[in-house]
Each structure stands twice: as structure tokens, then as C-alpha cells.
Amino acid sequence: MPDDLLRRAVGASTLHVLPNGGNAGSRARMLLNASSWRQQLHAAVPSAQRIGLWSDGGVEVLWTKRDGASGVGTPCVGCSPLYAVVGGRPFFVWPTSERPRRVALDDDGAAGTSCTLRTLSERPRVLMAEGLLSSAELSAIQRAGASRLQRSSTDWSLVAALGRLFGPRQPAHRTSRSAWLHVSDEASSSSSAASASSSDAALVQAAARRVASLARLSVAHSEPMQVVHYNTSEYYYYHLDNPDVGGGGGGGGGGGRRRRQVPRVLTALFYLNDGFEGGHTNFPLSGGHWPPAGAAGRGAAAAQHATGGDHQPARAQDVLRAFGPCQTARGLSVRPKRGDVLLFYNAQPMTAAADYWPWHGSCEVTRGEKWAANLWFHAGTRTRTR
Numbered sequence: 118m119p120d121d122l123l124r125r126a127v128g129a130s131t132l133h134v135l136p137n138g139g140n141a142g143s144r145a146r147m148l149l150n151a152s153s154w155r156q157q158l159h160a161a162v163p164s165a166q167r168i169g170l171w172s173d174g175g176v177e178v179l180w181t182k183r184d185g186a187s188g189v190g191t192p193c194v195g196c197s198p199l200y201a202v203v204g205g206r207p208f209f210v211w212p213t214s215e216r217p218r219r220v221a222l223d224d225d226g227a228a229g230t231s232c233t234l235r236t237l238s239e240r241p242r243v244l245m246a247e248g249l250l251s252s253a254e255l256s257a258i259q260r261a262g263a264s265r266l267q268r269s270s271t272d273w274s275l276v277a278a279l280g281r282l283f284g285p286r287q288p289a290h291r292t293s294r295s296a297w298l299h300v301s302d303e304a305s306s307s308s309s310a311a312s313a314s315s316s317d318a319a320l321v322q323a324a325a326r327r328v329a330s331l332a333r334l335s336v337a338h339s340e341p342m343q344v345v346h347y348n349t350s351e352y353y354y355y356h357l358d359n360p361d362v363g364g365g366g367g368g369g370g371g372g373g374r375r376r377r378q379v380p381r382v383l384t385a386l387f388y389l390n391d392g393f394e395g396g397h398t399n400f401p402l403s404g405g406h407w408p409p410a411g412a413a414g415r416g417a418a419a420a421q422h423a424t425g426g427d428h429q430p431a432r433a434q435d436v437l438r439a440f441g442p443c444q445t446a447r448g449l450s451v452r453p454k455r456g457d458v459l460l461f462y463n464a465q466p467m468t469a470a471a472d473y474w475p476w477h478g479s480c481e482v483t484r485g486e487k488w489a490a491n492l493w494f495h496a497g498t499r500t501r502t503r
């Protein structure tokens with residue numbers, strides 16, 4: 118029966134599988150025969166216990182287990198191509214789509230059980246979820262963070278480079294304050310991150326779980342939630358969320374004592390308020406090339422990293438030199454809107470190796486104050502940063 122459904126779904130005898138929703142041009146692309154697709158998939162990913170096939174709309178259509186068992190999720194005849202998602206280390210990556218899609222969530226969903234997912238950029242892969250969190254949850258996260266804010270850590274190894282590039286009065290690479298909030302998949306697990314008051318804590322948990330459900334990742338693989346606050350004139354210059362790979366020292370220098378064992382494969386960035394000016398999140402490399410037009414030559418000797426046959430900058434200095442500390446004229450600029458959740462992938466789907474496309478920054482807040490929160494997911498087991 119699944120084979121029949123598969124034929125109807127793809128309308129052909131072959132199935133295009135883009136592991137973890139990789140790009141159509143991805144090297145991991147596979148072409149399967151509809152009569153033997155199950156065996157072929159399991160041979161390609163021998164470690165997978167369960168392989169799910171996801172439709173273009175993000176709906177799980179079919180799954181198959183090693184023992185031959187298979188089942189049908191929500192049938193989606195006519196949805197093509199399908200995306201294979203394997204269990205284990207590799208992680209699910211949302212396929213990009215031209216049109217916004219409604220996504221159903223399978224958690225207890227206080228704020229509803231679906232949201233709208235919009236693709237903002239293919240490379241880096243940036244998506245926006247709208248209608249995912251309730252106003253009560255957003256306020257609880259902000260309240261819980263507000264009482265615990267401390268000056269955010271910053272990469273001091275970049276100070277000299279900032280001075281050379283932008284003048285000696287550049288204070289720091291980042292000038293916000295932040296707080297860590299406990300997030301757990303078990304009621305009793307311990308953490309050095311602070312717990313909020315019980316009602317706020319429950320709302321923080323609910324929000325984290327719903328985001329995990331959307332990401333098809335588990336809160337067991339997330340760090341504590343980081344609430345971030347920017348006063349007027351504060352900012353966070355271009356960086357990668359894995360300082361081990363993108364820090365000022367480059368090649369493992371940045372991040373220093375907060376070195377991680379497993380990469381932050383996905384960032385979920387929640388916007389908690391609006392009514393301020395500036396404070397855009399900008400991804401300078403989105404829709405462009407490296408080095409960018411106008412900066413060609415200047416970065417000729419810059420450290421580069423090849424991903425997917427293309428080159429990206431591996432060092433913060435080179436991005437800062439090419440684009441400035443943070444600007445909105447180039448790349449993708451996201452204007453924060455209360456309740457929107459930005460998802461962006463910092464690693465390659467099958468290997469979890471670092472991706473150098475998602476350089477991003479929070480440009481200066483020019484009026485008012487900005488509140489946001491990060492939830493970082495790992496592909497493997499949880500590694501606390503604090």
C-alpha cells in the first residue's frame with residue numbers, strides 16, 4: 118500500500134529524495150525506484166532506525182523502519198518532491214518553499230496547533246514562523262529575563278580589528294545584556310540556568326516545546342533560552358552563532374572558554390517586542406556572493422571555507438571589512454515584529470558540519486529598546502554553555 122501511495126504522490130516510478138530537505142541542487146540528492154525505494158533508502162543510511170518522507174508542505178507522508186514496517190502520516194497526494202528525514206544524528210531541516218505554508222504542530226499547543234512558515238532566504242536557510250507563540254508566552258519570557266539580565270559576553274579578540282576597521286572609539290563587538298532561562302523536557306532536571314516563577318516558567322517551557330515541535334528537534338537538544346535586551350544604541354555586530362567556527366580568532370579561536378562539543382545546528386530567534394526603531398537582524402550574505410561586489414580584492418587573502426562548491430568567509434574580520442559592523446542595505450534584513458520566530462540553520466543537514474553562510478548581526482537600535490530570545494538546538498545530546 119505505501120508503494121502505491123508513493124506512486125500516486127510522486128506521479129512517477131522514481132522518487133527524488135533530498136535528505137533532510139536539502140536544496141534541489143544538493144549533492145546528497147538521490148533518485149529512487151518506486152518498487153524498491155525502501156531498501157534503497159535504508160542501504161543509503163544504514164544507521165537510521167526510521168526514515169520519514171516529508172512532503173513539500175512539511176507533512177510526513179510515509180515512514181519506514183528497518184524491520185520493514187511502514188506507515189502513513191497525513192496523506193498528501195500530489196505533493197512532490199518528498200524529503201527523506203533519517204533518525205539519529207542528522208537533523209531535520211525545513212525545505213524552503215516559494216509560498217508560505219501552514220504547518221501543523223503535534224504538541225499540546227496552548228497558542229494553537231499550527232503556524233505559518235515563510236522562507237526568507239535559501240542560502241543561508243532562514244525561515245520565519247508567524248503565529249507560533251501566544252502574547253502571554255512572549256510576555257513571560259521577557260519578564261523572566263528582565264530580572265536576571267547581565268552584560269552579554271563579547272568576543273574581545275575582535276576589539277583590535279574593530280578599531281582598525283572602524284576607528285578607535287568602537288567599544289565592543291556586542292553591547293547588549295542577556296539572561297539564561299531554564300528549559301527542560303523533564304520536570305525535575307537540574308540546570309545552572311535560573312528558573313522563572315512557576316507560572317512564567319510554565320509559559321517559557323510551553324514556548325520552547327512548541328518551537329522544538331516546529332523544528333522537529335527536541336528541547337532535550339536545546340540550550341537554556343537566552344533572553345537578550347538592547348537599549349538605544351546597542352547592537353551585536355556580525356557573527357556566527359557557533360563562535361568556535363566564526364569567532365574573531367577564526368578557526369576555533371573565538372568563543373574561548375565557552376567552547377562547545379556539538380554545534381548549534383539551529384537558531385530559533387524570538388522577537389519579544391516591537392515599537393522601537395533600528396535593531397534589524399541582517400544576514401549580509403543572503404542572496405549574494407563572497408566576496409561581495411565592491412569588496413572584491415580586499416578580501417583576496419581572507420580565510421575562506423568551501424561549502425557546497427562555494428566559498429564563504431570564515432573570519433569575522435573579513436565580514437566586518439566587507440559589510441561594515443551591521444548594515445541593512447545588503448542581504449536579508451528582518452525587521453523585528455513581536456511574536457515572529459526566526460529559524461536559521463547553522464550547520465549542514467547530513468553531517469552537522471559548520472555552515473558559513475549564516476553570518477548575521479543585530480544592527481543598532483536607534484530609538485527605544487529591543488527584546489529578543491534565542492533557543493539554540495544541537496543535533497546530538499544537550500551541552501550546556503553555563
Ligand SMILES: O=C(O)CCC(=O)C(=O)O
Binds near residue numbers: 345478
Ligand atoms: O537580536 C538579534 O536580532 C540577533 C541576536 C543574535 O544574533 C544572537 O544573540 O546571537
Ligand SMILES: [Fe+2]
Binds near residue numbers: 356357358477
Ligand atoms: Fe546570533
